[in-house]
Amino acid sequence: MQSLPQILEGVPVTLLLTFFSISVGFCIGLLLALGRVYGKKAISYGCIVYLEIFRGTPLLVQLFIIYYGLPAVGIIFSPIIAALIGLSLNSAAYQAEYLRGSIQAIPSSQMIAGRTLGMTRLQSIRTVILPQALRISIPAWSNELIYLLKYTSIVVYIQVRDLTFQAKDIASHSSRYLETFLVVALIYLLFTFVFSEIVDRVEKHVRIPGIGLTQTVAKRNA
Amino acid sequence: MHMLEVKEIHKSYGSCEVLKGISFTVDKDETKVIIGTSGTGKSTLLKCINQIDPPDKGEVWLDGEELTNLSTDMNRIRQKIGFVFQDFNLFNHLTALQNVSIGLEKVKKIEKEKAKARAFDELKNVGLEKQAGQYPAQLSGGQKQRVGIARALAMDPVIILFDEPTSALDPELIGDVLDVMKSLAGKVAMLIVTHEMGFARNVADEIIFMEGGNIIESGSPEKMFNNANKERTREFLGRISCLYGKE
Secondary structure, X not given: OOOHHHHHHHHHHHHHHHHHHHXXXXXXXXXXXXXXXXXXXXXXXXXXXXXXXXXXXXXXXXXXXXXXHHHHHOOOOOHHHHHHHHHHHHXXXXXXXXXXXXXXXXXXXXXXHHHHOOOOHHHHHHHHHHHHHHHHHHHHHHHHHHHHHHHHHHXXXXXXXXXXXXXXXXXXXXXOXXXXXXXXXXXXXXXXXXXXXXXXXXHHHHOOOOOHHHHHHHHHHO | OOOEEEEXXXXXXXOEEEEEEEEEEEOXXXXXXXXXXXXXXXXXXXXXXXXXXXXXXXXXXXXXXXXXXXXXXXXXXXXXXXXXXXXXXXXXXXXXXHHHHHHHHHOOOOOHHXXXXXXXXXXXXXXXXXXXXXXXXXXXXXXXXXXXXXXXXXXXXXXXXXXXXXXXXXXXXXXXXXXXXXXXXXXXXXXXXXXXXXXXXXXXXXXXXXXXXXXXXXEOHHHHHHHOOOHHHHHHHHHHHHHHOOO
């Protein structure tokens, strides 16, 4: 147990990876989703190519390319930067798909109603479509947050000193694999529990009165 | 000069020609009702007017501006053309009040407090001041439609297009909506697609009968109901009056 402080040193790194990647991934993902749904052909096609590449290849391979591969063409990142880039770009692809589903779930008549008031397409998207689409994407987004928290653990392979890295370090020196990794598992569990609890509250808070039913359906389908 | 002028509108979807050369006019504060069987392009015609679904051929003019001209800024023009939908199409994430005020805030750029005050007045005019804070899912169909009308009116339109505004309503809720529409007659121009013959007869300045993408006949309610020129008009009005009541 005297190694607990060393394990906890990894916590801020894991949280940084999670929060940074989910946020940047969300911004890029939103642009990708909008580009795919509303963009002209070329833009829409470009978005699809991005999504296929990042969802069709393993995250670990993406991280290896960024960290070990890119130096060959003169682009060198520190482990943590490489991890932040890789996780963000990867999460963007998944978040884009969740968001696209939610955007397309909003009837096109909502957009038409906005346009008949004199709103531009962009105004309708911003004030009519997105406020509704984002709400129904919360359950799926919550899954992504939890996946991402857990997937950050593979950054040990590119030498990032996160929670799992510290545990591996301690375990290999002390040979106390079982205790060490059980403690680490518990820490991950604690965070996933807290995160889903928070997202749940947010979801309830922003729920549109009178349409609890649609939300339940969205959750079940997520 | 007429306020709204529709000239020889054609519209096709694939090989199906829905509108085959429609022309008519609407003057300031005039009420015109379009009737006809379902699937004759009445709704399409309304969407061709505000360019939500632009026509393939023909012209639409409003207040001396050609809407079918691609260089016309339709976002500006649409503020002057209210639209009331069959399925209401209220913004589900906004309260009744916000539904009415959002156009004022986002499109007309009126400051929030003033927009809200104006929106509240509009809701009051349609008898819904008590429902201002409720969301669409908490309102009845008739209430939703009255919010829809208030939303259109708040923008100070010169004309309002109604696309079967009572067709999705339970029979006992139709009256409230029709009363609101009646109260608007003569204050703003209205172009109304409806099956409510009693309403058409009492409120319309002119009735337009459409079928198969053409205007078969148009005229005053008096003429259309009592001595229409075309056999087909008499047949249709006779049949539909049995269904929807003559009043």
